[in-house]
Amino acid sequence: MARIAVVGAGVGGLATAARLAATGHEVTVYERSDTVGGKLGRYSRETPDGTFHFDTGPSLLTLPQVFTELFEATGAKLDEYVDLVPLDPIVRHVFPDGTRLDSCAEPTIFADRIEEAFGAPAATDWARLWRRAERVWDASWRDILRSPVDSPLSLARLAWRLGDLAAIAPGRTLRGLGRHHLRDPRLRMLLDRYATYTGADPRRAPAALVAVPYAELAFGGWYLRGGLGTLADALLSRCLDLGVVVQTGTTVTRIEAAGGRVQGVRLAGATAPARADVVVANVDALTVYRDLLPSPSRLTGLTDRSLAGFVLLLGVRGSSGLAHHTVFFPDDYDAEFDAVFGHPGRGVPARPALDPTVFVTVADDPQVRPDGHESWFVLVNAARHGRSMSGVDWRRAGLAEAYADRVLDVLAARGVDVRDRLVFREVRTPADLASDTAAPGGVIYGTAGSLLRPANRGPAHGLFLVGGSAHPGGGLPMVTLSAQIVAGQIGPA
Template sequence: MAEVVVIGAGVGGLACAARLAAGGHRVTVYERSTVVGGKLGRLVVERPEGTYRFDTGPSLLTLPQVFDELFADLGGGAPELVPLDPVVRHVFPDGTVLDSSADPGVFLDRIDAAFGSDAAADWATLWRRAGRVWTASWRDILRRPLDSPAALAGLAWRFGDLAAVAPGMSLRGLGRRHLGDPRLRMLLDRYATYTGADPRRAPAALVAVPYAELSFGGWYLPGGLATLADALLSRCEALGVSVRTGAAVTRISAAGGRVNGVRVGSAFVPADVVVSNVDALTLYRDLLPAPRRLGRLADRSLAGFVVLLGLRGRTPGLAHHTVLFPTDYDAEFDAIFGAPARPAADPTVFVTVADDPLVRPEGHEAWFVLVNAPRHGIGPGAVDWDRPGLADAYADRVLSVLAARGFDVRDRVLFREVLTPASLERSAGAPGGAIYGTAGGLLRPANRGPVRGLFLVGGSAHPGGGLPMVALSAKIVAESVGPARQVGTR
């Protein structure tokens, strides 16, 4: 049995803690915040008309089989998952609406009806290629450690897999090669933002992201996705994990090339294994300084600007998830990734409205409104989101954009809450409010740290951001540590 310290009670930290405890280890989780969940946050607003519950982080769950396996391995049933159809409703600048579906045949029929048979044929060709990329990624990347560029290059891909992955091609380039309709290219570009990247620079291999979403579906948890953190906390407690909130780890201690504990406030806590569920930048800058590793983490992902709305009445024309595209998508990326960076004047707007009585009073709606945004900070690639008046002014702008695209709800707003990249930096310890840590790419910080006994889990480490990837990272780390009987023999 090893003494394991997990730093951070995000989904990755909780999932890894539970897996290690199930493997016979004694596990303690230290979380700087007073609540668990990390970026999978929530906000509860009590009003005279009733209670509103908002997810403030991820709003879509994919790859449900990952969570079925996780909870089966932990000896408990997975939370109830509700399939979404459409997975996402896309509203394009010309007013065309395309509802995505987890049934490939249905989706092709919808593309045919909206854009014509040539567009449907183009998507079918891209889909076959995306399937090859997904198969190679699932087999060779997403479920195993990937510690270096050499390991990535040495994977045993068949020639056809390499041709599908298209090293050196961007996701934008792949769309231009296969998709004649500019609206379908716009839809494909959006998936680069799932990894925090600019589609003009993101690798073509990210075509696996829409394949995963549209093959295995998009899912919702009644009461909101934050209930996933509640379920993981419950499994941790049942397995004997000690979860201590309001306890910030300030340093990782190592001697002789191996971790030996952490410092929590002024107290030293010995440990045989330390699992870091903080951003890799924070780990290597503050907790266990490693200057040589910091350079790889400089390319930060985009951030998000969120407006939470409590609305009177109900809104026709919206699905659970609706994306409203701008006329000039490139102008948005020029603003967000520019130097200087700036909030986009006419951004893509992502609206989540759950038809769930657990999250809103009868006759009302709880809206989660997200736009892509530059990270928080000072410098050419960032925006100081704490600048007085900026957040409220930009929230007004977002509501104006919604109005211009046919959803003017300003006279129905009962209250609003604004969350900026600076808010995420403070609440979840995400440097700059960057949602995914480093931006895009296949190679993220390795799960095994530079000293023995140190491991990285969560969205800033391999295999990347998003709830299923985070859960996969937890399995990779738990398998790398091994069950209790094997620790000490490695």
């Protein structure tokens, strides 16, 4: 039995802790916040009209089989803890010309919807792309997503499968893949959006990210009744039932190591380190290698940060008739990416996009809003917080409120005007996410769009990395798979 310290009680940290405790280890989780869940955050607002509840992080659960396996591995059943609700549509896409396309988890039905919205040639194009996406997904699931990947050589294991290599198309971008397969610009726009699932610009993101829409549309999108934050509650409950000690309000200031091995963690205000045989870091890899266990050689490539998000939490009177998820696309998608990422090499700084894509989540769930009202989560892509050319100083006086006004004006221009129906609005910027979750710059996914993320095994013996900034990447299922990989590397007691 090893003494294991887990730094951070996000989904990756809690999932790892539960797996390790179930195999006999002594596990303690240290969380700087007063609550668990990390970026799977929640917010509640009491008003005279009633209480509004919001998920402030992920709003969609995909690959439910990953979570089913996690709970079974720890001796429980997922449906005993959360109530999964399948979504149809998974996402409603509203394009600049006013056409709509509802995605769903039935390929034949989705193809019919594409044909009805865009015509038969568009449906044929999508079917051809779908076959390629399936090959990429199968190769990724078999060889990458559930296995350690420590270097570019690890990815070379695919090379001998020529069919896989051709489908993955190394060197081609997601944008290039869309232009090759899809003639309709609206379908290309839909495909481009999946690059933002990894925090990337589709013009630079690898074509292999075509596996992302496949995973969503093949296995479905799900909502958890009461909000996705209930997943954090479920994981915490599993951990406590398995004997994990969870210390919230406890900040780890350093990972202690000597002789090439971890020794434990240093806690803020403590006179001596908390001893541990193994340390699992569920914090951003940049924070680990810059601050907790300085490792300059490991910082290479970690400065290419993903995009962040600008969020409005709205209490709205009345009913909007919106789908659970609705995406309103702009006229010029490239202008949005030019703004969010900037061109530092050309002296063009990142900035708020004037005409952004707007993603609105409205859960038809009486547990999260008063009768006769709706709780709206509104998200737009945003540059990270910072004062460099690749960031925006979201703390600058007046900027957040002015941009919130702009986002509401954009929504109104696209046919959804709620400005006269607001009970309240709460503004969350990348600076707030940076403060709340210690995510550098408030970025969502760590390194932007790369297939090769920091390895799960750290440079000191007994150090492991888990979570969205490490392999296999961001998003709830990927983070949960990273926990499976790490627990497998550590092994049973």
